[in-house]
Structure formats: C-alpha cells, structure tokens
Amino acid sequence: MAETLLAVSNLETYYGPIMAIRGVSFDVPERAVVTILGANGAGKSTILKTVSGVMDPQKGTVTFAGREIQGMDPDKVTRLGISHVPEGREVFPFLSVRENLMMGAFTRTDAGGVAEDLELVYSYFPILRSRAEQRAGSLSGGEQQMLAISRALMARPRMMLLDEPSLGLSPRLVKEIFEIITRINRERGITVLLVEQNANMALHIADYGYVLEVGRIVMDDTCARLLEKEDIKEFYLGMKESGVRGTRRWKRKKTWR
Amino acid sequence: MAVMTETSTTVFGQDTLPKLFRHVVRERANRVAMREKDLGVWRAVSWREYGERAKHVGLGLVALGLRPRDVVSIMADNCPEWLYTDLGTLSVGAVTNGIYTTDSAKQVEYIVNDSGTRFFFAADEEQLDKILAVRAGCPQLVKIVVFDPEGLHAFKDEQVMSFEDLLEVGIRYEAEHPGAFERMIELARPDDLAILVYTSGTTGPPKGAMLSHRNILFQIDYSDYVAELREGDQQLSFLPLCHIAERTVSVFNPLRTGATVNFAESIDTVPENIREVAPALFFAVPRIWEKFYSAVALRMRDATGPGRLAYHWALAIGARIAEHRIAGRRPALGLRLLFRIADFLVLDNVKRSMGLHRARGAATGAAPIAPDLIKWYMALGIDMREVYGQTENCGLATAMPADHIKLGSVGVARPGTEVRISPEGEILLKGPHVFLGYYNNPVKTAETVVDGWLHTGDVGLMDSEGFVRITDRMKDIIITAGGKNVTPSEIENQLKFSPYISDAVVIGDKRKFLSCLVMIDHETVAQFAQERNVPFTNFASLCRTEEVQRLIGGEIDRVNRQLARVETIKKFRLIEQILTAEDEELTPTMKLKRAFVNRKYKDVIDAMYAEA
Numbered sequence: 001m002a003e004t005l006l007a008v009s010n011l012e013t014y015y016g017p018i019m020a021i022r023g024v025s026f027d028v029p030e031r032a033v034v035t036i037l038g039a040n041g042a043g044k045s046t047i048l049k050t051v052s053g054v055m056d057p058q059k060g061t062v063t064f065a066g067r068e069i070q071g072m073d074p075d076k077v078t079r080l081g082i083s084h085v086p087e088g089r090e091v092f093p094f095l096s097v098r099e100n101l102m103m104g105a106f107t108r109t110d111a112g113g114v115a116e117d118l119e120l121v122y123s124y125f126p127i128l129r130s131r132a133e134q135r136a137g138s139l140s141g142g143e144q145q146m147l148a149i150s151r152a153l154m155a156r157p158r159m160m161l162l163d164e165p166s167l168g169l170s171p172r173l174v175k176e177i178f179e180i181i182t183r184i185n186r187e188r189g190i191t192v193l194l195v196e197q198n199a200n201m202a203l204h205i206a207d208y209g210y211v212l213e214v215g216r217i218v219m220d221d222t223c224a225r226l227l228e229k230e231d232i233k234e235f236y237l238g239m240k241e242s243g244v245r246g247t248r249r250w251k252r253k254k255t256w257r
Numbered sequence: 258m259a260v261m262t263e264t265s266t267t268v269f270g271q272d273t274l275p276k277l278f279r280h281v282v283r284e285r286a287n288r289v290a291m292r293e294k295d296l297g298v299w300r301a302v303s304w305r306e307y308g309e310r311a312k313h314v315g316l317g318l319v320a321l322g323l324r325p326r327d328v329v330s331i332m333a334d335n336c337p338e339w340l341y342t343d344l345g346t347l348s349v350g351a352v353t354n355g356i357y358t359t360d361s362a363k364q365v366e367y368i369v370n371d372s373g374t375r376f377f378f379a380a381d382e383e384q385l386d387k388i389l390a391v392r393a394g395c396p397q398l399v400k401i402v403v404f405d406p407e408g409l410h411a412f413k414d415e416q417v418m419s420f421e422d423l424l425e426v427g428i429r430y431e432a433e434h435p436g437a438f439e440r441m442i443e444l445a446r447p448d449d450l451a452i453l454v455y456t457s458g459t460t461g462p463p464k465g466a467m468l469s470h471r472n473i474l475f476q477i478d479y480s481d482y483v484a485e486l487r488e489g490d491q492q493l494s495f496l497p498l499c500h501i502a503e504r505t506v507s508v509f510n511p512l513r514t515g516a517t518v519n520f521a522e523s524i525d526t527v528p529e530n531i532r533e534v535a536p537a538l539f540f541a542v543p544r545i546w547e548k549f550y551s552a553v554a555l556r557m558r559d560a561t562g563p564g565r566l567a568y569h570w571a572l573a574i575g576a577r578i579a580e581h582r583i584a585g586r587r588p589a590l591g592l593r594l595l596f597r598i599a600d601f602l603v604l605d606n607v608k609r610s611m612g613l614h615r616a617r618g619a620a621t622g623a624a625p626i627a628p629d630l631i632k633w634y635m636a637l638g639i640d641m642r643e644v645y646g647q648t649e650n651c652g653l654a655t656a657m658p659a660d661h662i663k664l665g666s667v668g669v670a671r672p673g674t675e676v677r678i679s680p681e682g683e684i685l686l687k688g689p690h691v692f693l694g695y696y697n698n699p700v701k702t703a704e705t706v707v708d709g710w711l712h713t714g715d716v717g718l719m720d721s722e723g724f725v726r727i728t729d730r731m732k733d734i735i736i737t738a739g740g741k742n743v744t745p746s747e748i749e750n751q752l753k754f755s756p757y758i759s760d761a762v763v764i765g766d767k768r769k770f771l772s773c774l775v776m777i778d779h780e781t782v783a784q785f786a787q788e789r790n791v792p793f794t795n796f797a798s799l800c801r802t803e804e805v806q807r808l809i810g811g812e813i814d815r816v817n818r819q820l821a822r823v824e825t826i827k828k829f830r831l832i833e834q835i836l837t838a839e840d841e842e843l844t845p846t847m848k849l850k851r852a853f854v855n856r857k858y859k860d861v862i863d864a865m866y867a868e869a
C-alpha cells in the first residue's frame with residue numbers, strides 16, 4: 001500500500017458529557033478511497049468533524065502528511081489540503097453557484113489555477129455551468145450535492161472528507177455522484193475518506209472499509225472481503241436468509257468476524 | 258439437622274412439587290410472586306395469577322394430548338411464561354426440560370429426540386425457527402407453543418399455536434372437566450421424575466439428568482443456607498433457567514421462601530436491573546462476580562486521589578473485619594465501630610453502585626472462584642458464600658457455613674448428606690439429593706452412581722472438619738511430559754482474578770511445559786489501550802498490540818510467582834475473537850470448554866510448542 005496520508009490514533013471526542021468517539025484508530029493511505037460505515041449515531045460524522053477541525057478531540061492524534069493537526073482551526077486544516085464536504089451539503093443559499101465555488105477557493109491566491117479548476121468542476125458537473133448565476137438555494141438536492149463536492153475541489157485538496165454524499169438523492173443521482181467521486185480519486189489523485197449509510201455503494205467504490213458501532217471500530221478489512229462477511233451482508237446490505245418460514249424478522253447477533 | 262429418613266422430605270407438609278405449589282398459591286393468594294418489566298414498568302404477578310396460569314397451561318396441554326410422564330421442553334429466556342409452563346406441566350404429572358436459547362437447531366433436534374419431547378415451548382420467532390427447521394426429524398412432537406407471537410400474525414401452521422391460545426384451551430378444558438386438575442395434582446409420587454436437565458457434555462452428546470420431586474424438595478428445604486428470606490424480599494433472575502442452580506434459586510426456592518422473583522430485561526441490562534431491584538439474596542456464577550469487581554476496580558483507578566484513598570482506607574478496615582470472620586473471632590468493638598464508619602462513608606456506596614446494598618446473602622457456585630475475590634466481597638461487608646454441587650445432585654452438595662469459613666474450600670456437606678473421597682481422589686456424594694440417573698442411558702447411570710454414591714468426576718480433598726477442597730475435574734488434570742500432575746483450574750482461577758482476563762485455559766498435557774490460551778476482557782483491555790494511546794482498530798488488532806501482549810504477560814508473571822516452578826506458564830496466546838454463548842468454545846455460562854478449545858486452537862497451540 002501507499003504511504004499513509006492520514007493517521008487517526010486513539011481518538012476520543014465528546015458532545016458535552018457524551019462520548020461520541022470512544023477510542024478510534026485508523027489509517028488512510030495516499031490516493032486511496034477509505035470508507036467508514038455505521039448506523040445513525042455511530043459517530044461517523046463526528047470523526048470527519050474532528051479530522052477537519054470543526055470539533056476538537058479530548059484525546060488522541062490526527063496526523064496528516066506527517067503533521068499533527070488535531071485541535072487545529074478548520075481554515076488551517078483546509079490550507080493543509082483537507083476539504084470537508086459536510087452532511088446535508090451546506091451550500092450558501094443566497095450566493096450564486098459561481099460565488100459558492102469561489103468560496104471554496106478562498107485559501108488560494110493563484111488566480112490562473114482557480115480558473116482552471118473552475119473549468120474542471122464544470123467538466124465534472126456540466127449542470128453547474130448552466131446554473132452558474134443561479135442562487136444555490138434554488139438548486140435541487142442533487143445539484144446542491146454536486147456543488148458542495150465542487151466547492152471542496154476548488155481548494156485543490158490532497159484529501160476530501162465526504163459525509164453521506166448520497167443522502168436524500170435518487171438512485172440514479174447516487175450512482176452519478178459516486179462515479180464522479182471515483183473519477184476525482186483516479187484522475188486527480190485525491191485521497192477520499194467517505195462516510196456512508198449506503199453501504200452497498202460505498203463498499204463498491206472504496207478500497208478499504210471500517211465499521212463503526214457506538215463510537216468504536218468493530219471490523220475493518222478490504223472492501224472486497226467486507227462484502228463477503230455475514231454480518232455486513234445482513235446488517236449493512238439487507239441480505240439475509242429467509243429461514244424456514246420464508247420470512248424472518250429477528251436479527252442474528254452480530255459477531256463481527 | 259438429624260439424618261432424615263427417606264420418606265420425610267416434605268416442605269410445608271407437601272411431598273411433591275404440584276402439591277407444594279397448590280399449597281403456597283392458596284396461602285399467598287394476592288401477594289406478589291414475580292415481576293416483569295413491560296415497556297419500562299415493573300408489572301407484578303400475584304401467586305393467584307401464577308397458579309391460575311400454570312393450571313391453564315397444564316390443562317391446555319392435557320386437552321391437546323399430554324399424558325403423565327410426557328416431556329415438555331421450554332426454550333426461552335427467563336420470563337413468567339417459563340414458570341407458568343414449568344409448574345403447569347409438573348402439576349398435571351408431566352416432566353419439564355429446559356433448552357438453552359443459545360443452542361443451535363441441530364442441538365435442539367438432539368435434545369428433543371433424546372428426551373422424547375411431545376410439546377415444545379419456544380420463546381419467540383427466533384426459537385420457533387430452530388424447531389421448525391428440524392421438526393421433520395422429530396416424529397413424536399405434537400405441538401409447538403410460542404410465548405411471544407410478535408411477527409407471526411401472518412404465519413399459520415397446524416402444529417404451532419400461541420401461548421394465549423393454549424391458555425384458552427386450558428380454560429375451556431377446566432369448564433368441561435371440573436375437578437380434573439385436583440386429581441392430576443395427586444398423580445405425581447415423590448420419587449417420580451419431575452424435571453430433566455441436560456448437561457452440556459464436553460465429551461460426547463449432552464445427557465439428560467433426571468431429578469425427582471424428592472430431590473428438588475430436599476434442596477428447597479435448605480433454601481435458607483445463605484440467608485433466611487422472607488416474603489417481600491426481592492430476587493433477580495437472569496442466569497439461564499435451564500441451569501439447575503438458577504432453576505432452584507428462581508423457581509423452586511421461592512415456593513418455600515415467598516421471595517419475589519424479578520426478571521431481568523436482558524443479560525445486558527443486568528447491572529441496571531440489580532440496582533433497581535436491590536435483591537436480598539444474590540446468586541451468581543464467578544464470571545458475574547468477577548465483572549462486578551472489575552467494574553469497581555476500574556472506576557477506582559479513574560477516581561480522584563482522595564476518592565481512591567478513601568476506598569483503600571475503607572477496604573482495609575473491611576478486610577480486617579473479614580479476617581476476623583474467617584478466623585471465627587468477633588472483632589473488637591473499636592474495629593467494629595470503625596467498620597460502621599467506613600461502611601457509612603464508602604463501602605455502602607460501593608455496594609449501592611452494584612445494587613447489593615440490601616443483599617443479606619450472596620452465593621457463588623457452578624464454577625471455581627478465586628479466594629481473593631470472595632475476600633474482597635467480604636471486606637465490603639457482603640456475606641458471600643461459596644457453594645459446590647452439580648446437576649446430578651440437584652445443585653447443592655456442599656456450602657460454606659456461616660460461622661466457620663475456610664477460603665479456598667467449598668465448605669462442608671449439606672446437612673442430611675454425606676461426602677467421601679474415593680481412593681482415586683474423586684469426590685463422592687450420597688443422600689436424598691442424588692439424582693435418578695440419566696434419561697434412557699442406564700450405562701452412563703451405572704458408571705455415575707455406584708452403590709448409592711454419586712461419582713462427581715471432581716478431584717478433591719477433605720480435611721478433618723469435613724471441609725471439601727476441589728482440585729479439578731478428573732479428566733482435566735494435566736500430566737506433563739515430565740510426569741508431573743498439574744491442576745489447571747487452580748492456575749486459571751488465579752488468572753481470571755485479573756480484571757483484564759475473562760477466561761483462560763492452561764495447556765500442557767503430555768507437553769514439556771505449560772502454556773495457556775487467554776480470552777481477554779474486551780471492555781477493560783480496550784480501556785487500558787485507550788488510556789495509553791495504543792492504537793488498535795478491532796478486537797484482533799487490540800490483541801496483537803505489543804502493549805496488550807505485555808499487559809497479559811505481566812498478569813501471567815504475577816500468577817507464576819505464586820506457583821511452583823514446574824507449574825509456571827512459559828508461553829501464552831490470546832484468543833483473537835470475541836466469543837459469544839453461541840460459540841461452541843463457551844458453555845452457556847460463558848466458561849471456556851477445555852476440550853473444544855484444545856481442538857479448535859490446535860494450530861495455535863502446536864505453534865507455541867514448535868517454536869520452543
């Protein structure tokens with residue numbers, strides 16, 4: 001495997017008295033797509049927020065390209081090359097699409113490069129070009145997701161943190177978005193850390209996966225192997241043997257092996 | 258107690274379980290027999306309701322074709338319906354048998370056929386699916402009754418009915434056959450088979466131990482050996498009812514004591530449920546006691562400096578009181594006063610945190626326990642007593658007397674029974690508690706009971722005062738390649754005293770040295786790693802970290818220092834998988850099974866010896 005770009009070690013993050021991340025360690029190799037799967041409230045988004053500096057961990061280290069970045073302000077983290085695409089898109093609704101994209105490039109001074117990248121994101125998402133002057137708030141959910149990803153790209157990051165890009169999108173759009181994510185990774189060499197509830201999609205585009213349950217990693221493996229695990233099939237892919245009666249409601253106990 | 262004659266085993270003048278049950282239901286009427294949590298609220302069941310429902314189960318089964326001495330199997334976690342079915346079946350002269358909910362369909366098939374089960378009670382959809390999967394191979398099976406029909410509304414099957422429907426059938430039968438139930442209660446004789454208890458064979462298939470009404474009543478009669486219980490006292494039921502110890506404590510003993518049985522919501526909520534219930538008597542297996550201790554030990558490590566000081570100060574005073582108790586002396590007034598203060602300031606809070614502040618008695622059994630652990634509980638002021646016995650003697654064979662404690666022993670023979678050590682060192686038992694034999698297995702029965710003496714398969718010693726010390730299971734004794742006899746369980750118990758070790762299996766039969774496989778305690782070891790910034794992802798990677806290896810190595814060294822040189826453990830490996838009760842390596846009470854572990858981890862074990 002390639003060099004480790006991001007190394008998270010013994011991370012503990014709290015919401016007030018509630019421990020959301022209970023000691024999590026994982027690595028993301030350079031140019032890889034790594035996914036974190038987990039149910040609601042497992043702590044997936046909290047991990048991303050802690051990496052990007054939106055939240056400060058109580059304990060543990062986040063090392064990016066050999067430098068400890070835990071507790072650093074989000075703008076500094078962005079300057080180091082990590083772009084965070086938050087859950088629910090969070091575009092600036094009253095700014096135009098173009099203005100939104102330019103906001104993504106706020107850290108940069110190379111006007112020529114920025115213009116190049118603007119062309120690049122328009123080539124990934126042609127619909128954004130045609131809506132360039134429209135207010136972002138008037139875009140559809142799928143278009144907003146495209147905008148959020150594009151905005152993150154505008155910072156020319158080494159690594160992107162994607163928080164549930166498939167949330168609330170139609171199956172066709174989900175497929176499209178995931179194709180673009182794969183292209184961004186392959187063509188631009190951008191490392192991707194992807195948090196998803198759509199386990200099927202995530203496992204098919206990622207190289208390596210971690211399964212998070214109530215703030216702890218319970219399983220990790222290459223995605224090819226994760227797809228074969230009984231627990232993944234039953235609890236994340238919704239595949240199960242129907243049993244003797246043809247219907248089965250009860251859940252097996254998770255064993256994570 | 259005087260030696261009893263064979264015919265005098267009665268409780269409240271009743272000589273069978275059905276008669277005793279009828280008697281106490283009448284006596285206690287509207288007082289609370291049990292409680293179950295339903296949507297967050299504890300709901301009470303009176304003795305009258307208990308009696309009525311048991312009767313309707315019994316009569317319902319009779320209406321469907323149950324005959325006296327037929328076997329009824331129950332596969333459910335602890336719940337009121339389990340008890341209704343148990344006493345209802347017994348009341349109409351039939352036999353009950355519990356099946357562990359963790360058993361697989363294949364195991365269910367074996368037990369159903371071996372016992373000739375005609376009626377099968379399944380807790381829910383999950384257990385129903387197991388019996389449905391194998392019923393084609395169980396020709397004698399008449400009906401399957403489901404306690405909780407949730408999710409089964411669309412399911413129709415000739416052979417399957419709900420518990421509610423069974424009660425309806427019983428109610429109708431009673432209306433059509435007035436007085437029939439009274440006659441059925443009289444059917445059973447004291448020496449008739451009452452219940453079957455399948456013992457998990459570590460070698461060979463499970464065997465059904467047959468226990469008679471007399472066996473059970475004899476043990477009920479001794480229910481106050483740890484603490485005298487009164488009506489209104491609370492108990493918590495959470496260990497599997499298929500196990501003779503839990504069955505005795507939660508089903509049979511309350512017939513005499515009148516204590517209220519509260520059912521834990523699930524095994525995960527036991528700590529909360531204990532705090533809610535605050536039981537007067539608490540029986541648990543060593544694993545549970547170890548877990549409580551670990552939780553307190555860990556909390557104390559995280560406590561503030563003064564908090565820790567206070568804990569150690571109070572515990573030291575408690576330990577001095579315990580020393581006096583063990584020696585059979587009454588502590589001096591000053592020390593007693595000091596203990597009262599320590600209890601008020603510190604120890605009571607520790608007990609409260611475990612839910613044991615109202616416990617007048619506590620007992621441990623079913624597996625060996627480290628004496629230091631008992632001492633710790635005694636220092637807290639909990640009257641913790643070790644008991645010993647097995648299914649084949651209906652649970653209790655020896656118990657620690659209240660006034661004379663010898664730690665490391667399992668106490669003295671239960672009154673009315675005898676204990677003897679055979680020339681081979683095996684512990685033998687005799688008395689009204691010795692079972693009727695194994696169901697349909699005269700060969701095994703003849704091997705086990707010889708001239709009225711039950712051969713326990715345990716090796717032990719007995720001192721001049723009658724205190725029994727268990728060394729090990731006979732077949733577990735390790736003879737090293739050097740010819741040295743080693744008793745693994747003593748070493749294993751020392752290891753398990755570590756909060757980081759959940760269980761361990763010592764290996765070394767016909768080998769040059771001893772080694773062991775260790776199952777770590779996930780929670781405490783994960784916390785240990787987290788505190789020291791040791792990165793890990795999953796359970797296996799946690800086991801593999803150098804720090805955890807060193808931690809466990811250190812725990813083993815600590816135990817090694819207490820052992821003779823030939824007995825020290827030279828190597829160890831961690832079991833890198835989280836094991837659950839469904840795994841064949843574990844017994845339903847979460848003990849590692851030596852034979853299975855030896856077989857399953859053969860490669861790991863061989864590797865340890867190969868590299869030496």
